[in-house]
Amino acid sequence: MLRLLVSRLALAVPVLILVSVVAFFLLRLAPGDPAQLQAGPDAAPEVVQAIRRELALDQPMPVQYLAWAARALRGDLGVSYSSKQPVTTLIGERLPVTAQIGAVALLLSIAVGVPLGIVSALQRDRPVDQAARVVSLFGISVPNFVIGMLMVLLFGWSIPGILPYEGFVPFSQDPLASLGHSLLPAVALALAQVGIISRMTRSSMLDVIGQEYIAAGRAFGVAESELIWRDALRNALVPVLTVLGLITGFLLGGAVVIENVFGIAGLGRLLVESFAQRDYPVTIGVMLFVAVVFVVVNLVVDILYGVVNPRIRAGYTAGRG
Amino acid sequence: MSGKSTSDGVREPVDALKRPSILARMARRPISVLGLIGAVAVLLLTVVGPYVAPYDPAMVSTARLRPPSPEHWMGTESLGRDVFSRFLYGTRVSMLVSLGAVALGLVIGTLLGMLAGLKAGTFWDTVIMRSMDVILAFPLLVIVPVLIGVLGTQELYVGPFRISNIVLVGLAIGAVKIPLFARVARASVLAETQEEYIVAARSFGAGTRTLLFGNLLPNIQAPLIVQAAFGLATAITAEAAVSFLGLGVQPPDASWGNMLADARRFLIAGAWWLVLFPSVAVAVAVLAFNLLGDALRDALDPHAWSAGGAPEDAHAHAGSLADTAIPDLEGSPV
Numbered sequence: 167m168l169r170l171l172v173s174r175l176a177l178a179v180p181v182l183i184l185v186s187v188v189a190f191f192l193l194r195l196a197p198g199d200p201a202q203l204q205a206g207p208d209a210a211p212e213v214v215q216a217i218r219r220e221l222a223l224d225q226p227m228p229v230q231y232l233a234w235a236a237r238a239l240r241g242d243l244g245v246s247y248s249s250k251q252p253v254t255t256l257i258g259e260r261l262p263v264t265a266q267i268g269a270v271a272l273l274l275s276i277a278v279g280v281p282l283g284i285v286s287a288l289q290r291d292r293p294v295d296q297a298a299r300v301v302s303l304f305g306i307s308v309p310n311f312v313i314g315m316l317m318v319l320l321f322g323w324s325i326p327g328i329l330p331y332e333g334f335v336p337f338s339q340d341p342l343a344s345l346g347h348s349l350l351p352a353v354a355l356a357l358a359q360v361g362i363i364s365r366m367t368r369s370s371m372l373d374v375i376g377q378e379y380i381a382a383g384r385a386f387g388v389a390e391s392e393l394i395w396r397d398a399l400r401n402a403l404v405p406v407l408t409v410l411g412l413i414t415g416f417l418l419g420g421a422v423v424i425e426n427v428f429g430i431a432g433l434g435r436l437l438v439e440s441f442a443q444r445d446y447p448v449t450i451g452v453m454l455f456v457a458v459v460f461v462v463v464n465l466v467v468d469i470l471y472g473v474v475n476p477r478i479r480a481g482y483t484a485g486r487g
Numbered sequence: 488m489s490g491k492s493t494s495d496g497v498r499e500p501v502d503a504l505k506r507p508s509i510l511a512r513m514a515r516r517p518i519s520v521l522g523l524i525g526a527v528a529v530l531l532l533t534v535v536g537p538y539v540a541p542y543d544p545a546m547v548s549t550a551r552l553r554p555p556s557p558e559h560w561m562g563t564e565s566l567g568r569d570v571f572s573r574f575l576y577g578t579r580v581s582m583l584v585s586l587g588a589v590a591l592g593l594v595i596g597t598l599l600g601m602l603a604g605l606k607a608g609t610f611w612d613t614v615i616m617r618s619m620d621v622i623l624a625f626p627l628l629v630i631v632p633v634l635i636g637v638l639g640t641q642e643l644y645v646g647p648f649r650i651s652n653i654v655l656v657g658l659a660i661g662a663v664k665i666p667l668f669a670r671v672a673r674a675s676v677l678a679e680t681q682e683e684y685i686v687a688a689r690s691f692g693a694g695t696r697t698l699l700f701g702n703l704l705p706n707i708q709a710p711l712i713v714q715a716a717f718g719l720a721t722a723i724t725a726e727a728a729v730s731f732l733g734l735g736v737q738p739p740d741a742s743w744g745n746m747l748a749d750a751r752r753f754l755i756a757g758a759w760w761l762v763l764f765p766s767v768a769v770a771v772a773v774l775a776f777n778l779l780g781d782a783l784r785d786a787l788d789p790h791a792w793s794a795g796g797a798p799e800d801a802h803a804h805a806g807s808l809a810d811t812a813i814p815d816l817e818g819s820p821v
Contacts, residue, residue: 181620184621304770304774307774309727311727312747322755422628422732426751438732438734441633441734453625453629457624457626
């Protein structure tokens, strides 16, 4: 078990380090003098000099990187050029919004995708399966922000007043309204993922049902329904785990556009807004944060998959993969 | 493929000429035909579109935000520009960006992937594949805008020509596509190096370059072509999303994405014609290339190639069985 953890961590750490290098590199590549921009246009030269020393800007690049990385590990991602607030504060403000919508989207996509996949597998090639296939294909092909905009058109112009199509209410303020505001964006995000999850569940179920131990169970006279729901399902759901890491990436990326469509002040919007304002510390900070979350989620999914499937675990610890 | 055996046990060779052509194999499923037609239609529009446009797409007028009419088939937008003309020019821009991105990813990714596969297990293999992992660690819609923005602020010149914004978008999306092709190429090369013809070629003293381009490349084409079709679908989505955010193709140039960005502003006012046509275009194009990829995959190789079978790649695919209708989604932005 420990070997499993260590082997996966050993893969993730270099990636994280390289990710931070890329982020730092992009930050330094951006135009303008970071010290001047941070201090502001009318700051005294001594202040600018002090900031320059603090950020180690007069040192060679590798030293700068180490200084930046050390600060980042302590939780200091720099200061926004425009609002002078620490980047971590800004991320902290916006994160719950994006996280809530993402969580609702994830729950929706699993709640709809898994049953749909099971039904598609059990009713293989029948009308339900064909319909599900078409729906997933559309869900994957039509970009989520297009779906989002069509929703805004529907709920904002055609039949207004039923569901909120803009803005956001924090959960602590008004839970019901908060969920209401989360619904449309979450559905827009979830639609594509439903397609992925249902197809994955379907093929995995079909795989498992074809296995010998299921046939053996039948030969022993075990009831079909018990075979499906007790044995097949449990094993079929495991590969779906592997897709969860991928889906989180999609949700994180999709959040950027969806928040734009629905006018929601979340992390995705922060990325885009800060970018338009050339507020690079914030942009890079958000980008780094998202990448780290993504790597960590994939790490957790990898470990979970190893825990659940002993053959994969053996492969990891033997150094393969 | 085994031939029929004659009475004395000798197998007759299969007549390769009798195998149905690629198009015929693709046409077996009606939905594949739809994909093919859609893809051809989109490509045709890309080439022909601007020549058929009735107005100058950048020409502003006083007829603002008019719904579709006989003079303006798709209506006009906020500055009075004809939406239909912008749509036709935008199709070309979006498709060129996407095609360019896939071309970049294909060429560089395949090269890197083949090298990594050939030198599997060595230092270079690890270096190349870890770099690919790093690129994949960033969600696409997070890294592409940043790449475009940061690169776009630098003065990039090829000779005397400044690299235009449109090219930059294509480059940025292409850069993110590289890992996909690299993985497919590497996995295919790993499989092929087990085959006897590679062993034979090596024993004849074939150098790396001969092996790569003479022996391996012709044989790993199939999954790469399939990946290219899917990659085109995701590239179109990526361009649309990035331009929608205002970080891609900039006005007055039109693209599907930035037409949708305009449309967003006037959605509540009920300007449905601004949303409908670019949306349908994006949806049809992405759907068509997805279906095309599916069809190519079935036609070119019944084992439904996907990028590698190692456990670390296991979570990167949404099903690699032949009976699923799902494309390889790695790298898809939405």
